[in-house]
Amino acid sequence: MLVTPLFNYTQQSHLHTFFWRFTHATPEERGIDDTFVPVSPVNTANAEMIKCVRKALSVEETDPLFMVKVSEASDQYRAKYSAFLASPSGPARSFYVSRCFTASHHYPLGRGSRCFSAYDAVSKSIVLLKDIWRVNKYHPEAETYKRLHQASVPNVADVIAFNDVQGERHVAAVASIKSRKHQHYRIVLGQVGRPLKAFDSTHQLTEAVLDAVCTHRRAYEDAKVLHRDVSMGNIILYQNQGWLIDWEIARCVDEDKGPQVPERMGTWQFLSLRVLDNPAVFHQPRDDLESFVYVLLWIAGRYASPNATPAKRAFFLEQFDYEPLGAAFRKERLLHSGRSSLRFCGVKTAPFLKLLGDLAVWLMEAYNTDGDTQDHMLTYELLIPKLTKALDNEVWRSTYDRAFSFPVGYTDRVTSEE
Template sequence: MFARFNKRILRCQIHNAYRSSSSSSVSPYTSTHVFRDKRMAMIGRDMDRKFVGPMNPLEFLDEFLPISDTERKKQGTWQWWKDVVELKDVGNREGVTQEEHMYRPLIKALAKYGPKLNLVITSQDPDNVNWAHQPGLIKPDISAYTKKSGINRNDITRTEFWMELKWTETDDGFDDREGKPLEKDTDSREINFRLTLEHNSLLTRNHARLIRWDRGGAVVTRKFCYYQEAHLIDFVWRYDRATREARGHDPSFTEVTSKRRAKKVRDVLGMGEKDRVWEVRVADDQGKTEVFTGGKMEFRGVASPSGRCTRGFYVLDSHDQIRYFKETWRILSNNLEPEGKVYKRLKDAGVTHILDVIISGDVKGDWQVTQTHKHTTTANKNAKLRSHQHYFIVFAQVATPIKKFRDSFQLVQGIAHAIEAHRDAYEKAGVLHRDVSVGNILFTDDGEGFLIDWEFGKSVYSKDPRTVERMGTWQFMSARLLFNPPGTVEHVLGDDLESFYHVLCWLVLMHGRHGLSTERVGYEIARIYDDWTTVQADDENPRAGGMKLGNFSCYFMKNQAQLAPGPLADLVYDLEKAFNLRYNRSKLDYDPEAYPQLKAYPQLKAMLDEVNQQDLQKVETSVWILERFNKALEEKEKLEEQTCDPERSPKFPQLDPEKNRKRKRTQSELKDESSE
């Protein structure tokens, strides 16, 4: 699995207008039709305005799957019109009434153009990869593998490309009409967003699109009739002859062929007997290169078809020492430094509890910078695109994600150390982290905690304008940042400190000791941390934070979470009370006329205002928060006695996004809802 995440994706969509889209007997997580899944809707919003096109199909193929003049001459001998006509039978022969009837005829029609490829029906064979808390989500209709691999079932780690079949034209989430936005309305977009997770190709009875994905977004061709134009068979023919790199395999990774070496790596890293072992070369900007071997995944970032795709692995260096390897697609921006340079600045300033960098650098070669942004058209004038650069960074310390804490002492100390790192970076180096999350706090066997992932770190002295998109991990952003449209409020120190609180609560609910059932935990996690809404139907920026605001107001952790008594619960309750003041200050703070009698006692009012301001400052700097964490750590024995709950495995419900999308809600309505 080590190299597969670097793969670019070429996709084909085909659509059909001969069947109603109102089928209702479809179970979730199949590719038969869209199920209104909260996660799909959220990922859909993440992909909003990141599709570009429509591109001419032939130009698309020449750009992304180019062929030599010799191969082009071979194409000139095709009697392609015969084969293309045969494709008409795939969706139009007698007896075809649903997309499943098209699978085998389609595979048969395309087989001669991909002799090195094996097309396999995988629509009823879910991969066991866990995607956004839900295994079994990824089930493409047809998956392509190399015949050499011998694979004949769904395995997304070995897939070359996928093919997804849809029956109606309404399942096409794109609009080719001139002057119209490429992406259609919300319902159609959600269909395409589900396809981003499940296909490289999408077919129906009459039409097709080719789509090429990278971490910046996706390039979409115009719609074409695949039995009147040869673009579909041309795609399969070119892909069959393409080099591994042209197909999207990262040349930085090569599979270890020595059985002896592979066995040693598996044994040292605790990998499975059949897990593939990879060798990867990392080069810095000074010309230095180091080689690492491994592939045991330790961290997978937030599920999204675009963005950084951050992953962490355990690897061995040339001396067989275990190291922590991070792979990401960093954002190319004048306002963001490569993470390795940020680490150097932090180390030079004496920041504690950060990892030591062995080597870091941009990955060299073709396709290591996203290409989507280069292919915008007039239909994409509102495209919301970023350029991404493939990036490696290797750390000396072998650390474990904080979500794997053994007991409450390990949890509290790990987060406390991360807050200390955050404080030092802010005060000594003038850097604000801006992405505090569960995935960015690690701990080592000796108990030291680390704050990682500094690529969003920004100088507190910077005068650069606010970003048009929120920075950070959605689930752990402050209620303030989520509740306001991006770019309208500054990301400040207090927002990061609130994120530490959300990390603590998320981990306590997920893995701590309390009285909530696993079903209730799954519901609350989805409700509080995964929640989003749109204020207007055409609002491209989802908002949230209302649930977090409501939880502060009603003291959810104290009154409903049923935490096991002890220093951890006391810490959570005190933090909850303090952060509540960020949003629910005394009435005096908003309406000095609320208590007319205070006019006669201006000194009393001034004193109350001062107390109110002092309480607020508790959560706007790290001083009081660290003092409170350290006070909890003084009760080490009690914290160590409170181990994590190994039996807890929360089930995540399908929260219906229709509740969030059915009617347009105003800001005042959202505020009223949050205070209920």
């Protein structure tokens, strides 16, 4: 995010010039996305079809409705991905959307990602439309999905359509700052799941995280893809399983030997201690495995904590946030406290609380060793059996402790490093 130096607006015309230019600009120049075409409520030609669309999307007559077309970018692109595109030969495919269900685009930082439940006019089904400004240095997300499907990685979404939005690119125009090029991009996926925070029980929550860990392992070992942004929002519940989504900043580990950008990548609350301490560190599978643990801990404190007061809940969750004394200061304190820190999270279900304690101790013991030993301790071979063994508890399996948004004097917006 860039800001101007201070200036006296009563003596200099910068602000006045800006507003004059803004008021005389076209809608497109103002940032209005004219590729989202409003659907007229008086369009009698398609009235019945639009009625079906609104019913399928569960939107009222007074809610906005837009039509957006998504297609492959070129004939060469279509040929490259014809094996997994539902409609590889058509020039465009129409989707209908209303309001997006994500909120990160409201904030000044980030890539302006928006996700919509969309009605596919071809299959007459509900799909997911994702609208983002991708960083050009990364593979387009559809390419990553192609790799994953070619390697038969389970629990990843099917790609319906995708394309770069033509004519919309952005480059930061400041000579003293290393700029990154962004490209407006859309991808449509075939599965729309429930957010992980809507779990029916903590046993289901943990099963979903285990599913995502297994997907992550297959992606890394079979497809040579490292996710790099494991977070609460990037695991969904679909058909009673955990699916790992949002592969937009994933890295193909067999293509280069260094990080694609020098900054931290991922969602702050769930980044590993190692990545927080050193932004330029080479991101490894162990960092994502650590993030899976933080996903369980954070959700436990936010949505599975009936025994905590709002103050204790806030204290526990704030340990995942930014700290001026050091990026990893609070999270490091959380781990070194071990099981004792969990008294603030307020989890009532005993088997789940024990698992959280075991995982916190596992990370603490790893970080109390040297770097090489850490690499051997933070592995799939150790994390997966811990989760699997805990899930074998029949008492826990039959416990109904669904998610609930407990009161907390704390804003739980998840922030991302871009």
